[in-house]
Amino acid sequence: MxxxxxxxxxxxxxxxxxxxxxxxxxxxxxxxxxxxxxxxxxxxxxxxxxxxxxxxxxxxxxxxxxxxxxxxxxxxxxxxxxxxxxxxxxxxxxxxxxxxxxxxxxxxxxxxxxxxxxxxxxxxxxxxxxxxxxxxxxxxxxxxxxxxxxxxxxxxxxxxxxxxxxxxxxxxxxxxxxxxxxxxxxxxxxxxxxxxxxxxxxxxxxxxxxxxxxxxxxxxxxxxxxxxxxxxxxxxxxxxxxxxxxxxxxxxxxxxxxxxxxxxxxxxxxxxxxxxxxxxxxxxxxxxxxxxxxxxxxxxxxxxxxxxxxxxxxxxxxxxxxxxxxxxxxxxxxxxxxxxxxxxxxxxxxxxxxxxxxxxxxxxxxxxxxxxxxxxxxxxxxxxxxxxxxxxxxxxxxxxxxxxxxxxxxxQINDTRVPQGSMAGGARSTVMPGPMGPPGTRHGAAMMHGAMAAAPTPSAAELRERPWLAPRQSARFGAHGSSAAASDPAGAAGADAVVRNTRTEQYSKRSPGEGRRAATALKRSSIGSAGIGSGIVDDGSQEHDDAADVEAEQDVFDMTHTSFDDDRYDLDFDLDFDDASATDDWVDPPDERDR
Known part of the structure; x- marks a missing residue:
């Protein structure tokens, strides 16, 4: 059940x-x-x-x-x-x-x-x-x-x-x-x-x-x-x-x-x-x-x-x-x-x-x-x-x-904590079939490009305290990646490093299984952002790349989907209608009370 x-x-x-x-x-x-x-x-x-x-x-x-x-x-x-x-x-x-x-x-x-x-x-x-x-x-x-x-x-x-x-x-x-x-x-x-x-x-x-x-x-x-x-x-x-x-x-x-x-x-x-x-x-x-x-x-x-x-x-x-x-x-x-x-x-x-x-x-x-x-x-x-x-x-x-x-x-819509036009509003998208696209289309990613371009880049100190404000530069977003990352790859890489370190530190306080899954997901995210931000193309085999994709997908799937009898989680379940694309957000921002 x-x-x-x-x-x-x-x-x-x-x-x-x-x-x-x-x-x-x-x-x-x-x-x-x-x-x-x-x-x-x-x-x-x-x-x-x-x-x-x-x-x-x-x-x-x-x-x-x-x-x-x-x-x-x-x-x-x-x-x-x-x-x-x-x-x-x-x-x-x-x-x-x-x-x-x-x-x-x-x-x-x-x-x-x-x-x-x-x-x-x-x-x-x-x-x-x-x-x-x-x-x-x-x-x-x-x-x-x-x-x-x-x-x-x-x-x-x-x-x-x-x-x-x-x-x-x-x-x-x-x-x-x-x-x-x-x-x-x-x-x-x-x-x-x-x-x-x-x-x-x-x-x-x-x-x-x-x-x-x-x-x-x-x-x-x-x-x-x-x-x-x-x-x-x-x-x-x-x-x-x-x-x-x-x-x-x-x-x-x-x-x-x-x-x-x-x-x-x-x-x-x-x-x-x-x-x-x-x-x-x-x-x-x-x-x-x-x-x-x-x-x-x-x-x-x-x-x-x-x-x-x-x-x-x-x-x-x-x-x-x-x-x-x-x-x-x-x-x-x-x-x-x-x-x-x-x-x-x-x-x-x-x-x-x-x-x-x-x-x-x-x-x-x-x-x-x-x-x-x-x-x-x-x-x-x-x-x-x-x-x-x-x-x-x-x-x-x-x-x-x-x-x-x-x-x-x-x-129900519950975006009261996300300022209008902020990057967080686009990052926290879910698969909501509706008039913006065919069933299963992730229209949140399409809105992300404009939101990222319009929003100011947060400082390193802000990213340490509020890591969810960082742009998501995963390979999943393709052409919708951050324009700031394309123009300033070094700065984008530094911001990503701050975010990855902060998120890894947060998840290391949890159980070992959760920490490993978060680290795998963040590692895969960093590979994607490096390829988009600096134009570097991974020359590894396609088979290895696909295997890493599958591993990262499974890790995040395990983090966001579980059954009621798993006592490591607190009834925090995914609402997405299409499970195949339910994991674009590698790490969810913490709740207000957790902060």
Whole structure:
């Protein structure tokens, strides 16, 4: 299992217009806002939305292929192999499904929805995604207030004899979940701006969302928001104020103890307006678990048992003793296990653990508002699956965001420490397939030439203290090498010597293996820079030169790629989509805290 973080910076990429349209369409359709309003006034439009989803699937796939080639597939196989296996296993369940036609149709929608999520994750910056989401959810929340107060036929629904708010969403639970998500979103986005007006606006919208959440009487969403908010607040305080390990542990123990005492001594079911069995969910869970024990390895086929239609209701009635139509298992894990079997359900849990580790680590590394919401949303989504089945569901926004946000987080632009026009901005390039070149093209190297020519040459003293400011004069850059090196080879060679000595000294403080790899990489870098800077051509055999290239490549590959079980490294993984060209930066600049 491989874990990935965004500890490498990347060059800015333009927002894809197709990605923006895909994001807006996914929010409006996946949240249920557009279908709920349209079907209320014209029920025959339901088929139109199915067609729109199919167009989105095709557009997302073509967009990924044209923009990223097969690099996105390589990335998924490398860092999301558990998710890939889960989706493939779900597709294979069509073979043993109780209704193969229905399962095949719903598998197509699940795979298509996942491709839409991948397209958003690979094409849209994280903060842009969150701001678009905030605008559209904010409009939906305000529209829900208006319909609940002014148009009850659409904005209200009956629940156990009581009129509760549904707004412009499909059900009160959807309104509750997205109201809870809006509270977390607006609070975290308030940290992304310094303007007082927008901060106040975010808090006002968060307050409105809290009121809508209460009026929806969605107990699960309320509990999910409170728990996710508490965890996010704990991490924000502990990291923002740089609490030590002992203080963090003490604070965590105190929070867990307080929550535990509250649960043990307070009738929480009454507080959230539910009976002890969560409004009949206990009976659903018991019968679902019985179904799982009858078919533990394979399940009954994806989509064949739950969300029944008029044609498939017979399957549920023949297998269960429900006295009413049960649309889902009211638990994400139980539903996945009953549909595709316990082995794939356990695989899904492993993938969730992997993704949560990445999110926690990213939040620990660099505290940013966007990452904090990804963490809070993921926790709220997982908690909501305790009493609602929202995992592995097609054509739903929460599944799209659960896939897309972590990918966008890992690829987000983080060049705030690199001055505009500096050499470091070009040196720290990564393979980011995009509009600047074909998939796999390293456009950062193309920008380096102009940056090096415009930037002043640092002194030897500055290079000793800040070696990452030195021009990279590796043979890899070819004609993009430093113009200063061509005009003054002696000075360039002296600067390179200072940098190599400083870097070797830094890496000699690490383990012997790391020191040898750094020395090999720097030696190879020095050969390349000598050839470019002074015009000297190595007259050695091509075979020897290629062997040295391979050796240096492997050394740096070992330094930047590893698996989770290698305890010499601290989860610092490469984010490049093309592994063959992921090692242009021989030695990464140290983090600000390391300096």
């Amino acid at each position: 491989r874990f990935v973080t965004y500890t490498q910076d990347s060059l800015p990429s333009r927002v894809s217009p197709v990605g923006m349209l895909m994001l807006i369409a996914a929010i409006l359709l996946g949240s249920g806002v557009l279908p709920a309003v349209a079907i209320h006034f014209e029920p025959t439009t339901e088929r139109l939305f199915t067609l729109l989803w199919l167009v989105m699937y095709l557009g997302a796939f073509l967009g990924l292929m044209f923009r990223h080639g097969i690099n996105w597939i390589s990335w998924l196989l490398r860092y999301r192999i558990l998710l890939v296996l889960l989706l493939l296993g779900t597709a294979a369940s069509v073979a043993w499904s109780l209704d193969a036609r229905v399962s095949a149709e719903r598998v197509v929608h699940l795979l298509g929805t996942s491709i839409v999520a991948f397209h958003i994750g690979f094409s849209m910056p994280l903060l842009t995604t969150l701001r678009v989401l905030a605008v559209l959810l904010g409009i939906a929340i305000l529209a829900s207030v208006g319909t609940a107060l002014g148009y009850p036929a659409l904005g209200l629904e009956s629940y156990e004899g009581v009129q509760v708010w549904r707004g412009v969403f499909i059900s009160k639970n959807d309104l509750g979940f997205w109201s809870a998500a809006s509270v977390l979103l607006f609070i975290t986005l308030s940290e992304s701006t310094r303007e007082l007006f927008w901060r106040v606006f975010c808090f006002v919208m968060a307050g409105i969302a809290v009121g809508v959440l209460i009026m929806s009487q969605s107990a699960t969403s309320l509990m999910a928001m409170l728990v996710a908010g508490a965890v996010a607040l704990y991490l924000y305080i502990s990291i923002r104020f740089q609490l030590g390990f002992v203080r963090m542990v003490v604070l965590a123990v105190l929070m867990v103890a307080i929550v535990g005492l509250a649960i043990a001594n307070i009738d929480t079911a009454s507080i959230v307006g539910r009976t002890g069995d969560l409004t009949g969910r206990g009976e659903v869970w018991r019968q679902t678990w019985k179904l799982i024990l009858d078919q533990p390895l394979t399940g009954y086929g994806y989509g064949a048992l739950w969300f029944p239609t008029g044609e498939t209701l017979r399957i549920q009635e023949s297998l269960t003793d429900f006295s009413w139509v049960v649309y889902h298992a009211h638990n994400g894990f139980l539903q996945v296990a009953s549909e595709v079997g316990l082995p794939l359900a356990m695989l899904a849990l492993l993938w969730v653990v992997q993704q949560m580790i990445e999110i926690f680590y990213c939040q620990y590394q660099r505290q940013q508002a966007g990452v904090l919401f990804v963490l809070a949303f993921s926790i709220a989504f997982l908690i909501s699956n305790y009493s609602e089945a929202r995992f592995l569901i097609s054509r739903e926004l929460y599944w799209i965001l659960f896939l897309a946000l972590p990918i966008s987080m890992l690829r």
